[in-house]
Amino acid sequence: MNEISLTVDIGRLHLKKPVMGASGTFGFGREYEDFLAVHEIGAIVTKGLTPLPREGNPGVRIAETPAGMLNSIGLENPGVDAFIRDILPKIKKYHVPIIVNISAGTVEDYGEMAQKLDIVGVDALEVNISCPNVKEGGIVFGTDPRSAAAVTSSVKKHTGKTVIVKLSPNVTDISCMARAVEAAGADAVSLINTITGMVIDINKRKPLLGNVTGGLSGPAVKPVALHLVWQTAQSVKIPIIGMGGIMNGEDAVEFLLAGASAVAVGAGNFANPRAVKDVTDGIEKYMRKNNIHNLDEIIGKLEV
Amino acid sequence: MKKFFIEGCILINEKILDDVYYMLLQAPEIADHAEPGQFVHVKKNNSINFLRRPLGIAEVDKKKGTISLIYRIIGRGTAEYAAMTVGEQLSIVGPIGNGFMIKEGRPLIVGGGMGMAPLVFLAERLQEKKPLVLVGGKNEQEVFWPKYMEKYADKIYVTTDDGSLGFKGFTVQFLPKILEDNAVDDIYTCGPDIMMHSVAKIAKKYGKSCQVSMEKRMACGIGVCLGCTFTDKITGKRRKVCVDGPVFPAEEVFDYE
Numbered sequence: 001m002n003e004i005s006l007t008v009d010i011g012r013l014h015l016k017k018p019v020m021g022a023s024g025t026f027g028f029g030r031e032y033e034d035f036l037a038v039h040e041i042g043a044i045v046t047k048g049l050t051p052l053p054r055e056g057n058p059g060v061r062i063a064e065t066p067a068g069m070l071n072s073i074g075l076e077n078p079g080v081d082a083f084i085r086d087i088l089p090k091i092k093k094y095h096v097p098i099i100v101n102i103s104a105g106t107v108e109d110y111g112e113m114a115q116k117l118d119i120v121g122v123d124a125l126e127v128n129i130s131c132p133n134v135k136e137g138g139i140v141f142g143t144d145p146r147s148a149a150a151v152t153s154s155v156k157k158h159t160g161k162t163v164i165v166k167l168s169p170n171v172t173d174i175s176c177m178a179r180a181v182e183a184a185g186a187d188a189v190s191l192i193n194t195i196t197g198m199v200i201d202i203n204k205r206k207p208l209l210g211n212v213t214g215g216l217s218g219p220a221v222k223p224v225a226l227h228l229v230w231q232t233a234q235s236v237k238i239p240i241i242g243m244g245g246i247m248n249g250e251d252a253v254e255f256l257l258a259g260a261s262a263v264a265v266g267a268g269n270f271a272n273p274r275a276v277k278d279v280t281d282g283i284e285k286y287m288r289k290n291n292i293h294n295l296d297e298i299i300g301k302l303e304v
Numbered sequence: 305m306k307k308f309f310i311e312g313c314i315l316i317n318e319k320i321l322d323d324v325y326y327m328l329l330q331a332p333e334i335a336d337h338a339e340p341g342q343f344v345h346v347k348k349n350n351s352i353n354f355l356r357r358p359l360g361i362a363e364v365d366k367k368k369g370t371i372s373l374i375y376r377i378i379g380r381g382t383a384e385y386a387a388m389t390v391g392e393q394l395s396i397v398g399p400i401g402n403g404f405m406i407k408e409g410r411p412l413i414v415g416g417g418m419g420m421a422p423l424v425f426l427a428e429r430l431q432e433k434k435p436l437v438l439v440g441g442k443n444e445q446e447v448f449w450p451k452y453m454e455k456y457a458d459k460i461y462v463t464t465d466d467g468s469l470g471f472k473g474f475t476v477q478f479l480p481k482i483l484e485d486n487a488v489d490d491i492y493t494c495g496p497d498i499m500m501h502s503v504a505k506i507a508k509k510y511g512k513s514c515q516v517s518m519e520k521r522m523a524c525g526i527g528v529c530l531g532c533t534f535t536d537k538i539t540g541k542r543r544k545v546c547v548d549g550p551v552f553p554a555e556e557v558f559d560y561e
Binding site: 024025026027031032034035047055056060061062063064065066067068069071073076218219267269270271273274 | 306307308309347352353354355356380381397521522523524525526527528529530531532533535542
């Protein structure tokens with residue numbers, strides 16, 4: 001009886017491993033071929049796509065911060081049509097769940113993107129209502145429960161895929177947001193997106209980032225992310241994909257205990273391009289050491 | 305092009321100027337595959353600094369399986385590398401990017417400041433074509449590069465801002481004279497943007513090809529974070545400095561007005 005199962009279901013999405021590469025840090029998966037077996041990871045979450053191609057924000061877009069980093073990329077992406085035409089055919093070969101992250105400026109555009117992506121090869125949608133770096137769309141929907149619910153309903157109406165809504169930490173009460181999207185039909189939530197922050201160049205007396213503010217990620221945000229996952233887990237019944245500063249198996253187990261059914265590695269991939277595999281191996285090691293055979297024995301099992 | 309993710313043992317890490325260091329690393333996979341103009345993305349293990357830093361590959365010895373990096377302390381990351389000792393392991397991702405395209409004609413290498421580092425490796429690769437080298441810096445001390453280049457270069461021209469060595473002024477002020485006095489076909493340059501931009505304009509005026517090696521803030525170095533992208537002036541497409549570059553034809557990077 002030494003068999004360890006790392007499988008977990010998120011809606012109708014069946015994951016062989018509970019660790020995925022987070023949107024915006026994992027490209028479209030193929031960029032990691034030199035570093036790990038892409039076909040063995042939990043899932044690929046694509047770079048955030050928008051209805052039309054975007055060049056992103058001007059100026060400096062990356063700043064290192066204590067135990068983390070700020071980014072203000074601004075959703076640079078080739079657009080949903082180019083993804084379907086040029087990229088999706090090339091990444092289907094991994095036979096790994098592909099979760100497509102989508103952002104749009106209107107409720108209708110979210111629905112239209114969902115419809116376009118309701119095709120073979122796409123396994124789930126991650127609805128981004130939490131990007132802090134774009135004015136239109138993004139976080140506008142992620143800070144108001146009614147808007148978040150409207151986006152969720154619109155996406156659900158246009159797709160048969162599992163719908164995951166990505167929540168922002170930049171809100172007063174995340175459980176209120178989580179309940180709103182659950183009621184609107186979301187199959188799961190993922191959190192956290194980055195926390196708004198800034199860095200100042202004191203010599204120039206100017207913000208270091210071209211977009212003035214950026215999104216903070218990396219180990220610096222982990223305690224905040226854990227708290228928000230735990231808080232959300234008390235509030236909704238749908239599964240949670242937890243992320244925020246995960247660097248190793250121990251970090252991931254903390255998120256699972258707090259109530260996440262699966263986790264994603266984001267900025268950690270930049271420091272360690274093999275992080276998704278290392279985190280997965282670390283979870284398995286923890287399970288073996290503690291004689292745990294199934295993730296259900298860990299998920300949400302925090303004793304408070 | 306395959307990238308490796310390895311630990312490189314530090315064989316030498318010595319100060320060659322106030323804040324400039326020479327690091328020799330045992331990194332056979334990188335040495336075997338590196339091309340001039342490519343870089344490595346490095347990190348000290350368990351460092352308080354979260355991100356890797358891109359450093360151009362300055363020398364390669366395939367037989368010994370070593371590479372060297374010549375870097376200046378400009379922030380927390382490089383300060384940390386400078387404090388590392390022989391025998392410690394440096395985490396390395398690389399070799400990354402597209403290096404210089406080796407052209408048929410007579411080469412002229414133009415470097416400014418620490419942009420010279422990858423040009424040492426390039427000079428070695430170009431040595432049979434008898435490359436000319438133009439190197440500029442603040443003063444005589446800063447222009448220590450000839451000792452790394454002289455075995456590969458046909459001739460080395462030096463400029464210093466204060467005139468303490470060679471021509472007094474900037475490299476780009478001296479560049480036209482070299483082009484008028486010598487038969488040069490192809491210019492390869494790395495240095496501050498403002499310098500490379502001027503080099504590119506002069507190259508165009510004289511009808512020479514020009515390749516520039518770019519530097520931009522990046523988080524991943526493998527084409528996923530999109531921190532280092534820009535719009536190609538020729539095609540209008542988005543390009544990534546890390547994996548589409550860092551070397552580009554000058555026309556793709558700069559305006560010529």
